[in-house]
Every structure is written in structure tokens, then in C-alpha cells.
Amino acid sequence: MSLRKAAVITAGSWGTGLASVLADNDFAVTLYTRTQAQADEINDSRRNGKYTGDFVLSERITATASMEEALSGAGVVLFVSPSHAMRQVARQARPYVLASATVIHATKGFEPETMKRMTTVLAEELPHLDPSRLVVLSGPSHAEEVVQRRPTTVVVAADCLEAAEQAQDVLINPYFRVYTNPDVIGVEVGGALKNIIALGAGLSDGLGFGDNAKAALLTRGLAEIARLGASMGGHALTFSGLAGVGDLVVTCTSQHSRNWRAGYLLGQGRPLDEVLETMGMVVEGVKTTKTAYALSKQYEVSMPITEQLHEVLFAGKEPQQAVGHLMGRGRTHENEELADAFGGKWIL
The missing domain is CATH 3.40.50.720 (NAD(P)-binding Rossmann-like Domain)
Structure with missing residues (x-):
């Protein structure tokens, strides 16, 4: 046969x-x-x-x-x-x-x-x-x-x-x-943006920040993914599924992830060019960070983690300084920014 x-x-x-x-x-x-x-x-x-x-x-x-x-x-x-x-x-x-x-x-x-x-x-x-x-x-x-x-x-x-x-x-x-x-848009956007948060998770681990910081990074990272994804036409439920939180968890918590590994090396003080050369494979999260930063401006969506990673990757900002910026942001309700992306509806 x-x-x-x-x-x-x-x-x-x-x-x-x-x-x-x-x-x-x-x-x-x-x-x-x-x-x-x-x-x-x-x-x-x-x-x-x-x-x-x-x-x-x-x-x-x-x-x-x-x-x-x-x-x-x-x-x-x-x-x-x-x-x-x-x-x-x-x-x-x-x-x-x-x-x-x-x-x-x-x-x-x-x-x-x-x-x-x-x-x-x-x-x-x-x-x-x-x-x-x-x-x-x-x-x-x-x-x-x-x-x-x-x-x-x-x-x-x-x-x-x-x-x-x-x-x-x-x-x-x-x-x-x-x-x-x-939901083609939601699945594609979720799959792309999780690589940014994986870079951040690796960077956090490379800096030795521990599980508390990484849990917060994944949670607030998912909010960023959902905000931009919804603004681009994705459906809210997609980001709580396999292409959203599922892919986010596996990419941010495993040493199999080349995006996590690249972030880890950055957190240990290695320059980006050296990290990419060491990896020897495409690290999608690096290019995606630049694109997502531009999309956040185009769609007028708040993405503070993406913004700070963009500064670290492309503007020479020190990782510790970027973390300080994130921790020192003004007070807000946990769901406030996310709700804005869905027309004021509370979804999480």
C-alpha cells in the first residue's frame, strides 16, 4: 500500500x-x-x-x-x-x-x-x-x-x-x-508573544530572582498578550487555552526553550550578539519583542514588560534597572488595563 x-x-x-x-x-x-x-x-x-x-x-x-x-x-x-x-x-x-x-x-x-x-x-x-x-x-x-x-x-x-x-x-x-x-488571530498572536515573556522569564532566572518574580512575570505577561491580542482581533478565551497560557507556561519554565535560555544568558550579563551566536538557532522572541513593541504603539496598548525588554535588548538598558522600573510603576487595579482591552468587560 x-x-x-x-x-x-x-x-x-x-x-x-x-x-x-x-x-x-x-x-x-x-x-x-x-x-x-x-x-x-x-x-x-x-x-x-x-x-x-x-x-x-x-x-x-x-x-x-x-x-x-x-x-x-x-x-x-x-x-x-x-x-x-x-x-x-x-x-x-x-x-x-x-x-x-x-x-x-x-x-x-x-x-x-x-x-x-x-x-x-x-x-x-x-x-x-x-x-x-x-x-x-x-x-x-x-x-x-x-x-x-x-x-x-x-x-x-x-x-x-x-x-x-x-x-x-x-x-x-x-x-x-x-x-x-x-480563532486564527488569537492562536498566532499568543504563540508569537509568549516568546517575549519567555525571554523575560529566563532573564529573571539569570538574575536569580526566584519563583515569586517568575510567577508574577507569567501572570502579567499573559495580561499583555491578551490585551494586544484582543486589540488585533483575537478572542479572549484563546489566551486562556493551549496557544495562550499553555504555551506560555511550557516556554517560560523549561530549559528546552531557546527563548528562556537566551534570556538566562542575558540575565547573567552576556551581550545580545554573543547570546545569539552561542544559541546557534533562531531565537524568535528577540525579533518579536521589536515587532510587539511597535504593535503596542500602533494599537495604543499598554505592554510594560515588553517595553522594558525592548529597552534591554535594543537600547542597552541594564536588566536590574528594567526590573526596578517595572516594580516602581504607579498603582493600578489588577484587571484594570486588561478590562480596557475588552471594552470595559471584566474577563479575569
Whole structure:
């Protein structure tokens, strides 16, 4: 029996994790990589060493450096490119993506130059597709645990419920549970903004502030995510779900998180350029902080944590000074600013 074909673009840690899920779900998976050396490593040794270590990949996964080969005949296409590269990658993929394919992205960030969400970028670069059927996947999910088949729960969202349910059917299995959600904006915004708070959580840990500070950071960080997300058109309930508080918790409390690790190094006094070089992988939270700061001004939304992280990352502000600024803010009601974002309605 011939297997259904899926393409995963590109072959980073999360792309490899999702390729493993699809392979376990009886797909023949073609994993696109930008380098022939990485493709050879995956095909010859069954490993993607830089991203998933010594984990042995399924025989159903084949890697290629040819976009045409990766997408040829693929009924499922999963984009997992870094946010800053999504437009270029989608443009390269455009001639080969079938109009009938189920197209999903699992990238948590905004396009830096335009501040656009990833479904908007994909809709612009893949105009032969119905934009209502573009699906976003998000939620608390470390690739390291997914490739080890540890229980993981995520959410998929699309404007078209049928498309979200198709993605759910493609991905769900005994260790990878998938919920559907109609709120594309909320799921994308929540997935992107939690990386900012994870940077802050790592920075707090690097400064040795302890659990009290981190708990407050997560709680007030969630309020910031909800305020901006609602102003952009997201639904309040989304931010209390998997793409909101769920993803926030896992990203802010685990050393698997590259955003937490980057923040931790910053908290220990390492300069940003050195931190990014040390990480060796994309740290989405850095670019997202700049975008979210600009969006907060555009939508006139109060985001004090984001503002102070922006100062630390891009204006040379000392982390201790940023914390002092946050702790010394004027008195306010816990829900006051959040309620403003929802037309005065108390939601938390």
C-alpha cells in the first residue's frame, strides 16, 4: 500500500518533530532542508544531529534540498520556517504547492519588516490557495519531547472549520493530541508573544530572582498578550487555552526553550550578539519583542514588560534597572488595563 505524502519545510527541530508525527501517522514525509549536507545526514544516518541529537528518525522520512522534490505530490504541506524567512520560503514553494493540499504552518512569530502574521504572509505568497483554509498549529510543544513520543497537546486554527478538522485528522495520534479553534488571530498572536515573556522569564532566572518574580512575570505577561491580542482581533478565551497560557507556561519554565535560555544568558550579563551566536538557532522572541513593541504603539496598548525588554535588548538598558522600573510603576487595579482591552468587560 502506498503511503500518503506530506512535505515539511524546513528541517529545524520543530520541523523534524512534526515530520516524526506525520511519519507515525502513516505518511511518507519529505523533509526539506536548505543544505545538501543536512539532507545527506538525515538520509544516511537517520539523524538530524544539530536539532534533535541522537534521536533515530523514521524510515518514512526522506530529506531533500530540492523544494520541487519535497512538494511534488504532497497532499499535506507543513511550513515550519523561521518567521523572518517565511515569505522567501513560501515564494520558493509557490510553483509546487498543490491547490488541493492541506497547508499548515507552525511558526510562532511575525514578519519583522511588515509586522504581519504568518497566515497573512502565506496567503500573499500562495495566491492560488483559499486563504480561509490556511491552518496554524500552536500550543505547548517542545520538539525534543515530541520526537520522543511524550504526551503533547496542541491546537490548530483556521477560518474554515473543515480545514482545521482536516489538519486535526492528519496530525492527531495517541501521543499527539490536537484540538481545533476558529480563532486564527488569537492562536498566532499568543504563540508569537509568549516568546517575549519567555525571554523575560529566563532573564529573571539569570538574575536569580526566584519563583515569586517568575510567577508574577507569567501572570502579567499573559495580561499583555491578551490585551494586544484582543486589540488585533483575537478572542479572549484563546489566551486562556493551549496557544495562550499553555504555551506560555511550557516556554517560560523549561530549559528546552531557546527563548528562556537566551534570556538566562542575558540575565547573567552576556551581550545580545554573543547570546545569539552561542544559541546557534533562531531565537524568535528577540525579533518579536521589536515587532510587539511597535504593535503596542500602533494599537495604543499598554505592554510594560515588553517595553522594558525592548529597552534591554535594543537600547542597552541594564536588566536590574528594567526590573526596578517595572516594580516602581504607579498603582493600578489588577484587571484594570486588561478590562480596557475588552471594552470595559471584566474577563479575569
